[in-house]
Amino acid sequence: SQKIEQNSEALNIQEGKTATLTCNYTNYSPAYLQWYRQDPGRGPVFLLLIRENEKEKRKERLKVTFDTTLKQSLFHITASQPADSATYLCALDISPGGGADGLTFGKGTHLIIQP
């Protein structure tokens, strides 16, 4: 089965700086990779989806990269704000090749943006 590794410790970033979060996976390379944001007591909220043939994808202050050689995705938040403080989850297809539907998630990285 797929194993996803995200920074287990909290990441503290000063406001205005760029926050970079890492998602590493083992075993098979997914065709798609997703990032979600989760606030305490709330469900995950979809942020970005990137395909294996897309090296980079952007949405406003967010940028995601996908390196299938390194088996890694990087998630960047530029000009970070305290409101960006949350847990960020990386998610992959639970079954490659079109088998079972659903996602497998990393444990998430808790990001704290300090004023």
Add this chain to the structure above:
Amino acid sequence: NAGVTQTPKFQVLKTGQSMTLQCAQDMNHEYMSWYRQDPGMGLRLIHYSVGAGITDQGEVPNGYNVSRSTTEDFPLRLLSAAPSQTSVYFCASSASRASLSANTFGSGTRLTVV
């Protein structure tokens, strides 16, 4: 507001009791799924459905049943609650396969089994 609605938000059960967690979406999504989230672990897939009348098991299906009689609703049944089922449960829906499109999650049901 369009989205995924889960009820109840909180529930305490005694060991051996049964209950149904409700999930409804109003986005006409074909794909729906249930996850559980435990401290220190990622969300884990319990069951999923690719359309009305079609359901299948996910990663951790034991102790849970699902059905999908309509596109909108995807209830999760706990047959005989156990303390190991204490968790936060999330329902999600997507317009196509979960890996291919954005998944919309409900706000969750926090379940405690004593």
